[in-house]
Amino acid sequence: MAARWYGANVTNLDFIENPEGSRETINRWVEERTEDRIRDLLPPNAIDPLTRLVITNAIYFKGTWVEEFDANETREEEFRVGPNEMVLAPMMHGDAAYPYAETETLQVLEMPYAHESGNGLAMLVLLPKEDSLTAAEEALDAERLAGLRESLIAQNVRISFPKFTLDVGYSLPSALAAMGMPTAFADDAADLSGMDGTKDLFITGVFHTAFIDVNEEGTEAAAATGVIAGRGVTPVFRADHPFVFLIVEKDSGAILFMGRVVNPESP
DSSP states (O other), rough: HHHHHHOHHHOOOTTTHHOOOOOOOHHHHHHHHHSSOOOOOTTTTTTTTTTTOOOOOOEEEEBBBSOOOOOGGOOOEEEOOOOOOHHHHHEEEEEEEEEEEEEEEEEEEEEEEEOTTTTTTEEEEEEEESSSSHHHTTOOOOHHHHHHHHHHHHEEEEEEEEEEEEEEEOHHHHHHHHHHHGGGGGGGTTTOOOHHHSSSSOOOOOOOEEEEEESSEEEEEEEOOOOOOOHHHHHHEESSSHHHHHHETTTTOOOEEEEOOOOOOOO
């Protein structure tokens, strides 16, 4: 059933007699499917003899920009991480045709990745006109994102965009409980009977790790033709302060990766 409906493989591991070996097996599986970019997804002691089930998924993406940045134009420049705080970041520069739009509070840019069919994936960047991320975060719902993408018009845009690498890991039970699913973590209230027909299972841990690397050639995460529209002043998209980015499937709008960059220097 797992293979038929979810494209998932089921593997038997000995959690009771060999919990540490089981953890290492799962972590190796993740490493193989992310080109070694994500290691040790499950930390020590994440599995113990009481563990009954571990569900793991991994996604890896490496894309090349349709319009690559010239590495010779990349130089250290200031990036505002706060009202009175600056850091130096390697800033890439480009001037080409991109889908672009503006609202009263946001600049929106779509940077497509090369794909043999001419479509595929793109990075959608939400850059607040002020330093606060509030305007970008308020746009993160399906209806608003769809509206922003529909408003994009291909035009020449002068871009300054930082190179950055994100390598982060989170333990999510507290966050997920706060978002509205505390029952799943309660041994006396969880109902996962759809998995095994009993109410004995409950969630003891949720671990998430992500790796994103953005450079002149494209993006590692774990040809398009555009009609130039409009005349007048070329928009300047200068991402020298915090912004939100999403890697999306262009046709469906499905989000594969999402994150925010507050400080390009931070790991």
